[in-house]
Amino acid sequence: MVRIAAIVAVFVAGVALLGMVFLSRGGGDDQFASCxxxxxxxxxxxxxxxxxxxxxTVTSAEVITEPTLIYFGYTYCPDVCPLDVDRNAAAVEILEARGQSVKPVFITIDPARDTPEVVRDFAEAMHPRMVGLTGSDEQIAEASKAYRTYYSAHPAVDGEYLVDHSTFSYLVTPEHGFVEFFRRELTPEQLADKVGCFIDQI
Structure with missing residues (x-):
């Protein structure tokens, strides 16, 4: 029952975030219009x-040194985050096989439990080149605000708690900053195709 409630909350959070974003297909001189x-x-x-x-301590400029796929989540997430991060890692591997390099990055929204060691081990287990990032509550809040992500922790029960959060992945490059976001419904192949299209235009 808790997992169902958590999944519903994540879906609602995603819908809320979509309400903040106005989408229109690019055209004209937009170099990414074809994607x-x-x-x-x-x-x-x-x-x-x-x-x-x-x-x-690292800055975004030190992390985003090539096309980068960023995901905000937490390592104690029972189901959503591991699936999403694994999907991103699989897409990165598909792109690598095509000769395109993308850096996968995981940013926690639960710094109280996700220490540097925890995010490091989680990231390394997902992909050898994945970068795991944590920080203070203030640092995480600032990064989340920049990408308009949503997260809200449930009250703890016996020291355990879930965190509702948005589930988008963000493509960022050193030259252009934010390029596009992707929904979790995409398969690894679909995500790789979309990300690859943007890389081809850079």
Whole structure:
């Protein structure tokens, strides 16, 4: 019952986030128009300062050194996050086989439990090149705000709790910043095709 409630909450959060974003198919001189890029109302993405798996403070400029696929979640997530992050890792592997390099990044929204060591081990288990990031509550909130993600922790029961959160993945490049976001319904192959299209236009 708890898992059902959590899934419903995640869906509602996703719908709420979509309500904040205005989509229109690009055209004209938009270099990504052929990839079906959405025009986002207002700025999305931006600089952040977080902590990597080695406990080092890093900036977004140090993390986003190539096309990067970012996902916000938490390692204690019972089902949604592992599936989404695994999907992203599979898409990255498909792209690698095609000769396209994309860096997978996981940013926790549960820094109280997701220490540098925890996010490092989680990221390494998902993909050898995945970067796991955590930080202070304030640092996580700032990164989340930049990407307009949603998260809200449930009250703890015996020290355990779930966190409702949005489930989009974000493609970001050093040259262009935020490029596009992707829904979790995409398969690894579909995600790889979409991300690959954008990389071809860079």
């Amino acid at each position: 079906g890029a959405g025009a986002v109302a207002g700025d999305l993405g931006g600089p952040f300062t977080l902590v990597n798996g080695d406990g080092q």
